[in-house]
Amino acid sequence: xxxxxxxxxxxxxxxxxxxxxxxTGGCYKGNDPVHYEDAATGSTHTFKEVQFxxxxxxxxxxxxxxxxxxxxxxxxxxxxxxxxxAKEEKEAHPEExx
Numbered sequence: 001x002x003x004x005x006x007x008x009x010x011x012x013x014x015x016x017x018x019x020x021x022x023x024t025g026g027c028y029k030g031n032d033p034v035h036y037e038d039a040a041t042g043s044t045h046t047f048k049e050v051q052f053x054x055x056x057x058x059x060x061x062x063x064x065x066x067x068x069x070x071x072x073x074x075x076x077x078x079x080x081x082x083x084x085x086a087k088e089e090k091e092a093h094p095e096e097x098x
Contacts, residue, residue, distance in 0.1 A: 007057040
């Protein structure tokens with residue numbers, strides 16, 4: 001790992017008057033936040049030289065796909081059901097889902 005670069009976007013929710021910075025992806029190919037380079041066998045590497053960078057995401061919200069943090073917030077609020085987890089819970093406890 002030689003570099004870490006994250007894209008963030010500022011969001012204001014006027015209903016709750018909350019301000020937040022949301023992670024929207026990485027800066028590298030495939031929206032990856034980490035750039036890796038092969039290490040040579042027998043060499044020792046530390047994290048001291050790793051460069052960290054945070055960039056502002058200028059894309060409009062319509063161009064940004066749902067992000068894990070936002071998905072988790074929706075699930076926590078109960079406005080979105082985690083289908084895999086909910087399915088497993090219902091199968092494990094069928095008497096409780098009636």
